[in-house]
Amino acid sequence: MLRAEIRRILPGMTIDVELAFSRGILVLFGPSGAGKTTVLNCLAGLQKPDSGIISLDDKVFFSSKDSINIPARSRRIGYVFQDYALFPHMTVKDNALYGIPGRCKKDQGYRMSVLEVMEMLKITHLQDRYPGQLSGGEKQRVALARALMVEPDLLLLDEPLSALDFTTRRNLQAELKQLQRIWRIPFVLVTHSRKEMHALGDEVLFLENGKHSKSLLSTRVLTPLQMAV
Amino acid sequence: MTEPIILSLKVALIAVCIDFVIGIVVARLMARREFMGKNIVESAIILPMVLPPTVLGYGLLIFFGKRGLLGSFLLENFDFQIIFTWWAAVLASAIVSFPLMYQSAKAAFSSVDISLENAARTLGTGEIRIFLTITLPLAWPGILAGLVLAFARALGEFGATLMVAGNIPGKTQTIPLAIYSAVESGEEELAKRLVLVITVLSFAALFWLNRWSKEKIQGWKKGSENNA
Numbered sequence: 001m002l003r004a005e006i007r008r009i010l011p012g013m014t015i016d017v018e019l020a021f022s023r024g025i026l027v028l029f030g031p032s033g034a035g036k037t038t039v040l041n042c043l044a045g046l047q048k049p050d051s052g053i054i055s056l057d058d059k060v061f062f063s064s065k066d067s068i069n070i071p072a073r074s075r076r077i078g079y080v081f082q083d084y085a086l087f088p089h090m091t092v093k094d095n096a097l098y099g100i101p102g103r104c105k106k107d108q109g110y111r112m113s114v115l116e117v118m119e120m121l122k123i124t125h126l127q128d129r130y131p132g133q134l135s136g137g138e139k140q141r142v143a144l145a146r147a148l149m150v151e152p153d154l155l156l157l158d159e160p161l162s163a164l165d166f167t168t169r170r171n172l173q174a175e176l177k178q179l180q181r182i183w184r185i186p187f188v189l190v191t192h193s194r195k196e197m198h199a200l201g202d203e204v205l206f207l208e209n210g211k212h213s214k215s216l217l218s219t220r221v222l223t224p225l226q227m228a229v
Numbered sequence: 230m231t232e233p234i235i236l237s238l239k240v241a242l243i244a245v246c247i248d249f250v251i252g253i254v255v256a257r258l259m260a261r262r263e264f265m266g267k268n269i270v271e272s273a274i275i276l277p278m279v280l281p282p283t284v285l286g287y288g289l290l291i292f293f294g295k296r297g298l299l300g301s302f303l304l305e306n307f308d309f310q311i312i313f314t315w316w317a318a319v320l321a322s323a324i325v326s327f328p329l330m331y332q333s334a335k336a337a338f339s340s341v342d343i344s345l346e347n348a349a350r351t352l353g354t355g356e357i358r359i360f361l362t363i364t365l366p367l368a369w370p371g372i373l374a375g376l377v378l379a380f381a382r383a384l385g386e387f388g389a390t391l392m393v394a395g396n397i398p399g400k401t402q403t404i405p406l407a408i409y410s411a412v413e414s415g416e417e418e419l420a421k422r423l424v425l426v427i428t429v430l431s432f433a434a435l436f437w438l439n440r441w442s443k444e445k446i447q448g449w450k451k452g453s454e455n456n457a
Contacts, residue, residue: 046347072350085348089366098362099352150352 002026002154002186005052006042008035015039017207024202025180025187029194034207036190037082040156043188044079045072056154078152082159084143086131092142093118093127099150110151120182121145137168148183155180157189161196173199230419232399233407234426240315240403241383244322248330248379253372256334257364261343278328285324286392293317293393313395318403321389326379333378337371338364370442377438381431 001022008015015035019026028036041047043054045061048069054062056077061070086095096118097103105114118124121141131139140160147155160176161169177200180187191197197204259271277285293300293311303309311317341364349359365372387405394401396410404427411420 044347044351046350072347073353073355075351076353077351079348079351081344081348083344085342085344087345087348087363098349099354146348146352 002043002056002188004039004043004054006039006049006054007051008038008042008047008049010035010038017205019205021186021203023184023186025177025189025200027197027201027204028188028190028207029192029197029201029204030207031192036192036207037158039207040079040158040188040190043154044077044156045070045075046079076150076153078147078150078155080140080143080147080155080157080160082162084131084139086139086142086146088131091128091130092123092134095131095142096123096127096145096149098146105149112151114149117145117149120179121148135168136164137172140164140172144179148179152185154185155183155187157187159190159192162191162193176200230422233402233404233423236315236318236401237384237403237405237427240318240322241380243319244326244383245330245376245380247319247323248327248383249372249376252327252330252334252375252379253365256331257338257360260335260338274331275328277324282321282325282386282388282390283392286321286389289317289321289324289389289393293320312393313397313401315394315401318386318390318394318401321393322383322386325386325389326382329382330375330379333375334368334372337368337375340371341367374438374442377434381434384427384431384434 001020003020004017006015006017013035015038017035017039028039030036038047042049042052042062049062049064051064052062053060053065059070060066060068061075061077062068087098090098097114100114103114105112112120115124118127121144123138123141123145126134126138126142131142134142144160157176161172164172173196176187176189189196189200191200255274259267259274290312291297293303295301295304295310295312300310300312303311311320345363345367346359349363354362385405386403387409390401390403391406391409396402396406398407398410402410404423408420408423408427411417411423
């Protein structure tokens, strides 16, 4: 169960988010500039909320009350960035294995081998290429493989399909859904596309940018909406 | 004639090594951190580039001289005096060339996409490994450019070196000082040869830097076309 109460004060607006969900894909939906990425960054530990609490199952990642702030590297939260953030000077294989010390998963308590993850994301044939030599869809698969290789407890995806063409997007949409079912960890996915929200979301949170954002006390309303999928 | 050349190369290389270590640390901090008075610190770092070298030389004399803050400490505790040794030439060269190293390195660090470092963090990586495997390799072309420029500048250092290291043949007389002495004492031939040597050395460093940076850019482009 992922629980989060995040309050983050930014210049010109305040983000106030409450969410709790346990399985499937949670879609954070809202227009650009609504603070969706900030919420992901807070969950991942890349930004610090001004106050609130973030926990996954029995692990508390952040609590302003108890002065807990676990750094990103110890949270075991995977993150697929909007621009993929692949390391441009490393091959696909080096990218995918970056989070595995010693580059070998044997006897380290992982569920899946390196090859299994590469095969699942269909990137084995690309392993010696550099990110600059990949198409958008291929980059996305490598970013997914890299994040999933370390077998995180939660996966965050920031606009994972926005940079892709229509066909690639449709294929990857189906694959993402399937991936979540196989992996059985919660996904939190940010999008501003209504179609994507309907196609992927098991649960949806609307992040609405309050029109009264001039006031520092303005809060955005978050409405949990159970979606029948 | 070989003495000043070897001394100059030795001084410039050690000065650049000092610039490298300090430059990397300072540039990295300045590229990623915001703090009060950052502009003041930054201006102070760049200052040696625009001040007359004699001002720096005078400052170093005051600081490292027998009665200087650090000079007296070194003399009393280690019986070591840096003024009028070739280490003083190293110090002067390192300080004068530091802004070149710092500016290139800072621009290089700033150009590394912060989301790459963040991606590494979410993969469970510690800060030192991130710096060594992501930040440093991606910033390397800019850092190398800074090193070459700093080396060329250190090689040509004259004013501050003269003030703190003196002009002692075989001990602290680098190429620029040897040229000055040769001209002063009417040894035209020696002066010409030394002028040729330092011009060729500096030109070679800059030429290599230019060619290398162009090849580097073309190499990246070519690589993606060949294999795509």
